[in-house]
Amino acid sequence: MRLPSVSVALGGERFSVAYSLTAQNQAEARQRAAEIAFEQTVEFPADLTPAGDILDQIVGQVEEIQALSPTSWKVVISYAIEAAGDETTQFMNLIFGNTSIQRGVRVESFDLTPAMASKQGPRFGRSGLRELLNAPSRPLLCTALKPMGYGAGELARLAGDFARGGIDLVKDDHGLANQSFSTFKERVKACAAAVNEANAVTGYASIYMPNVSAPADQILERALLAKELGAGGLLVCPGLVGWDAMRILADDNRLALPIMSHPALIGSFTAAPDGGISHYALYGLMPRLFGADASIFPSWGGRFSFSKEECAAIVAGTEAALGGFKSIFPTPGGGMTMERIPEMQAVYGRDVIFLMGGGLHRRSPDIAANSAYFRDLVETIK
């Protein structure tokens, strides 16, 4: 027997999520779509769900079912914005909370309604970061401070060399946290100083971006300390700290620093070809939703296995319409070399941050010269 009906005050505004799912025929696809619509909202048997507003509007509505192949279907489900309660955490829960546990269903994309798009999103975006770095049109350059085990002195020496060579964004490796051999404070103080001193000599506007991925009660504290010590941006691993912890940093006016999102621990979301979250949404839309200005991912042809098409989909996600949110920089890395720059630039174009780690050390022992070579390579390609 159905639970008693109630009247729910709803404005009628709905956002949509596109899923791909496996099904042997249209009837099964329709059935699976309906199950998702219930699972993601009332999580209640259809025949017991209160009739009226809850059944008609709170339960997700299947808006579209379309065959992609004989066994693969695109379904679009809309949800009342009130179900998300103006919270990004609950928004993600509505999109994929329990359904993440189902097999054969993947989040392909989602949209935001005008009311939802009033959030800030990326503070800088592509245009803001270009302005900050005084680089109106060329690809931007990024590298990582490593290896783990180096102390603040060694890392700062590297940071200075990178900046003198013209690397725009000198970030911590995501494995640098607050370790005895390189405490957060010592490292940030030394590296920020090294980059800022290099800028004073070169006239460049390079910034140092320390990794503030930390225990939940220390993230904001470290970010504020980083700003105080002269850091020009922040590196955040949403898979380690939670996506919304990144948004908090993006929204904080005391910080007002560009943010780079790192994929540590979120790789599993694309591990099953017919499950998880698409490259487009995971590395393109979600970092924007949670305030990042650049999204790191492993490019095709490096140590990881993303295809060229998956990388192109990520680029599309960084610039697709998403409420009024700014476009952000795709930041391919994961095994780049100098030799691959022309090939990569042909695909990524100019609105890209090239992230080169180990590859920047290979050309010669002179790190500043290697960095200058990297910059020259990128600047001279048409």
Next chain:
Amino acid sequence: MRLPSVSVALGGERFSVAYSLTAQNQAEARQRAAEIAFEQTVEFPADLTPAGDILDQIVGQVEEIQALSPTSWKVVISYAIEAAGDETTQFMNLIFGNTSIQRGVRVESFDLTPAMASKQGPRFGRSGLRELLNAPSRPLLCTALKPMGYGAGELARLAGDFARGGIDLVKDDHGLANQSFSTFKERVKACAAAVNEANAVTGYASIYMPNVSAPADQILERALLAKELGAGGLLVCPGLVGWDAMRILADDNRLALPIMSHPALIGSFTAAPDGGISHYALYGLMPRLFGADASIFPSWGGRFSFSKEECAAIVAGTEAALGGFKSIFPTPGGGMTMERIPEMQAVYGRDVIFLMGGGLHRRSPDIAANSAYFRDLVETIK
């Protein structure tokens, strides 16, 4: 050319992670294991990594390689505890950060060294929760307040009925956040009062566990408010708020409330059979590492696709040796019915929390009577 060597102060204590990986032969397995050991630590080309302490101790050490099948291998890699920097976020990053993006490698298990096990972990665990609920040996009962769309009044009426019938743990559905139709404060106030009033009549010790999964800057605030309003525990979705946000709640002496972990959004970690994180580690070890006293997962035979063996592995993870951390309650749900209780109890035994949602409404319109029937069923099974 190698980067310059440095001396790193390390105590020699190392923790281990067991991975399964796909490889066509032992040489390939060995190669893949070595790549993981570098990727997870220095993230640097082997031939450029500084010799000495960094290469010898900071880089992961491959401790074991064992064939599981002709194309599947178990590898154990150890890491210096100093690389984790005493932070659970960096600990998870060391275990699987970048490697989560690789195909064909899964985290099977991990251990903690004595130094790492000094953390609190679950505050209550199985024994503490049994004591709190005055239930020395029987299986515990749990249900969820739903459906989304109901206001505080309707939800509180259900909460009171559940508690009068003897449900030990009355939790929010994980889709209840802070929505206009049921704000967090109104809901928690009404539902906590309903459960506490029922206890005064029945003599039971049921508790209400609201969902405190919220934007990063509101989680602790909501948990403290929940305690103030009479809630007896907390529901947390680490996939939505970040794992460490749950630990913060577990460690907070102002709260001192039992915590139930909900799997929203983490399902994708087991979507690929040869990727992600094992059921044993994801639903067994990790909730304990991050302070949960009970871990919800979908049981075999319900709406989700976990096998009986995967559920048994989760149970093993909730009670395996893990530093000195307490055992916690496996909490199977996801489509339970009254009819399946005997079959499930035969597998789960008595150290289990049975989570029944919609199934508790089906027997009759009298929710308190249905709840009492559920409790009676569980109490009378030998």
